[in-house]
Amino acid sequence: MAPSATPKSRKDKSSGPSEEKYKQLKRKLKEVLEEHDRMTSRLKKARTKIMQLKREKELLLDRLERYERPSSSESDTDLTSSSSESESDVSSVPSDESHLSPHGPQRSTVFKSQADYHAVYPPHINIQQLPSSREPTPNKAGAKRARKEPAVKRPPVKAKLRKIQHIPVDDSGKPILPLQVGILTIYNLGEVVYDRKQFHSERYIYPVGYTITRPYASMIDAEKTVTYTCTVTDGVDGPRFHVTPEDAPDKGVTAVTATGAWTSVIRVANAVRKREHSNSASGPDYFGFSHPTVSKLIQDLPNADKCENYVWQRFEEIKGRGTKRVNPKVEKAGLALPSASPLASATPTQHLPNGHLLPAPHTHHTHASSPKASDIPDWSENGSAVIDDEKSALFYPTDTLGTSSVLSDDGVSGIGDIEDDDKGSDVLPPSVDDGEMDLDSEVDV
DNA sequence: GTTGAATAAATGCCGGGATG
DNA sequence: CATCCCGGCATTTATTCAAC
Numbered sequence: 001m002a003p004s005a006t007p008k009s010r011k012d013k014s015s016g017p018s019e020e021k022y023k024q025l026k027r028k029l030k031e032v033l034e035e036h037d038r039m040t041s042r043l044k045k046a047r048t049k050i051m052q053l054k055r056e057k058e059l060l061l062d063r064l065e066r067y068e069r070p071s072s073s074e075s076d077t078d079l080t081s082s083s084s085e086s087e088s089d090v091s092s093v094p095s096d097e098s099h100l101s102p103h104g105p106q107r108s109t110v111f112k113s114q115a116d117y118h119a120v121y122p123p124h125i126n127i128q129q130l131p132s133s134r135e136p137t138p139n140k141a142g143a144k145r146a147r148k149e150p151a152v153k154r155p156p157v158k159a160k161l162r163k164i165q166h167i168p169v170d171d172s173g174k175p176i177l178p179l180q181v182g183i184l185t186i187y188n189l190g191e192v193v194y195d196r197k198q199f200h201s202e203r204y205i206y207p208v209g210y211t212i213t214r215p216y217a218s219m220i221d222a223e224k225t226v227t228y229t230c231t232v233t234d235g236v237d238g239p240r241f242h243v244t245p246e247d248a249p250d251k252g253v254t255a256v257t258a259t260g261a262w263t264s265v266i267r268v269a270n271a272v273r274k275r276e277h278s279n280s281a282s283g284p285d286y287f288g289f290s291h292p293t294v295s296k297l298i299q300d301l302p303n304a305d306k307c308e309n310y311v312w313q314r315f316e317e318i319k320g321r322g323t324k325r326v327n328p329k330v331e332k333a334g335l336a337l338p339s340a341s342p343l344a345s346a347t348p349t350q351h352l353p354n355g356h357l358l359p360a361p362h363t364h365h366t367h368a369s370s371p372k373a374s375d376i377p378d379w380s381e382n383g384s385a386v387i388d389d390e391k392s393a394l395f396y397p398t399d400t401l402g403t404s405s406v407l408s409d410d411g412v413s414g415i416g417d418i419e420d421d422d423k424g425s426d427v428l429p430p431s432v433d434d435g436e437m438d439l440d441s442e443v444d445v
Numbered sequence: 446g447t448t449g450a451a452t453a454a455a456t457g458c459c460g461g462g463a464t465g
Numbered sequence: 466c467a468t469c470c471c472g473g474c475a476t477t478t479a480t481t482c483a484a485c
Contacts, residue, residue: 163455182456203470259468281459282469290470291456 162292164315175297184288187211189297190232194306198238202311204289205298206232206239206258212288217269220248228265230258230287241287258283 168176179186190207193199199206210232218224226247233240241261244252255261262281288294296315298304305312 201469257468263467282471284469285458 162295162313162315164293164296164317166317167293167297175300179297181288181291181293181297183214184291184294185213186288186294186297187213189301192298192301192303192307193234193239194303194308196238197309200307200310202309204284204295205301205304205307205310206241206289207298207301208232208234208239210287210298212294214286214288216245216265216286217273218247219245219251219265219268219272222273230261232287241283243286258287258289262286 165181167179170176175186175189177187177189188209188211190209190211192205192207199208211229212231213227213229215225216228218226224247226245229242229244229246231242231244233242235256238256240254240256241258242252242254243261243265245265253261253264255264259282262283266281282290284290289298292315295313299310299313299315304310
């Protein structure tokens with residue numbers, strides 16, 4: 001570096017600054033100073049806005065707390081009324097909040113009206129009935145985590161500085177989608193549902209409408225890696241996590257947790273490959289929620305600051321390396337899935353990375369959910385196979401979604417029918433036009 | 446200026462442990 | 466038992482630097 005700088009400065013000296021050059025430099029300096037001023041004033045404005053929003057947030061949290069206090073004291077004293085009470089939380093708080101919020105109430109909830117809701121869910125399905133026996137702990141993801149505070153061994157979430165890639169934004173400051181983040185392609189960030197606790201935890205926010213694709217081993221062809229579309233939809237009593245493989249859109253998985261959905265996929269994918277190692281997986285990892293850039297994008301969504309249990313994270317954009325690294329993967333992960341991608345490189349049972357995937361004889365399989373023959377759903381028989389445990393995940397046949405007996409009785413049917421008429425496309429997931437999931441595209445109400 | 450090797454850093458997947 | 470988080474490991478990619 002130093003050696004190259006020296007000759008240059010010497011060269012300048014020898015040529016001597018002409019008057020014109022001097023004027024040019026002066027002009028340039030002036031431009032730079034003006035630009036600096038502009039940026040400074042913009043920064044100032046942004047800071048003011050941040051302060052404003054902070055104050056707003058405080059105010060809203062205060063109000064929210066006031067709303068919640070009476071109901072929480074109720075639940076302390078009367079356990080039997082807990083279900084109806086949580087329902088009242090859902091119905092009362094958001095409507096008020098949306099009025100209070102200066103940031104466009106239209107973004108506050110997914111269903112803007114009862115009519116909208118029934119456009120997606122048949123009228124006979126009652127929200128209050130949704131947490132049925134099929135799902136004993138509908139708000140596991142949210143409530144369970146929230147209760148964790150007293151835990152000793154798992155410390156509370158800390159807001160550590162996380163590095164993110166550069167996020168291209170449009171004029172209005174919104175990220176330009178689709179956006180490639182690592183091997184994930186984000187098509188829709190969805191909308192933050194801040195008024196229901198199940199839609200966020202300390203670590204993650206699960207925005208409704210969130211849609212990404214990612215490559216992973218096929219559940220059908222042991223030789224193949226295919227693109228899976230992951231979406232989050234509104235299950236009313238909590239988020240629904242959908243994972244749909246491109247090579248078998250009718251064999252998508254729906255679960256009440258991200259882990260549940262992906263565990264099912266991994267279990268089948270492993271079984272198809274006759275791999276006997278653990279099927280444990282981190283749902284948030286596979287959905288991308290743990291990815292710093294995705295976290296940041298979600299955190300920046302409107303209303304994210306109103307998620308009271310969520311621990312705000314700090315992010316720092318990495319320069320050079322990080323940003324450049326992502327681009328090559330766009331082609332690899334999203335399109336051709338060529339050999340460079342770890343999973344794609346696999347002639348699956350052989351040279352997968354890390355040695356993890358090799359069915360080596362010494363591999364240890366202590367995990368509870370090792371694949372069993374019975375775990376593999378028999379697609380050919382009924383097309384709506386349910387993996388071992390309905391609680392963890394449901395395989396739903398897309399073409400029967402609207403009327404599926406497997407799903408309809410708990411209100412899941414039709415939710416997030418993400419495979420609409422666009423099944424043929426390689427990369428593009430369905431209905432990701434303008435931030436709104438096309439939830440009801442195939443729902444026959 | 447170009448090329449190639451060495452190094453650093455980021456990423457993705459998995460196993461295992463903690464939790465409820 | 467299901468879920469989630471964390472850490473380890475292998476892999477990939479970017480950067481740096483020396484040699485030509």
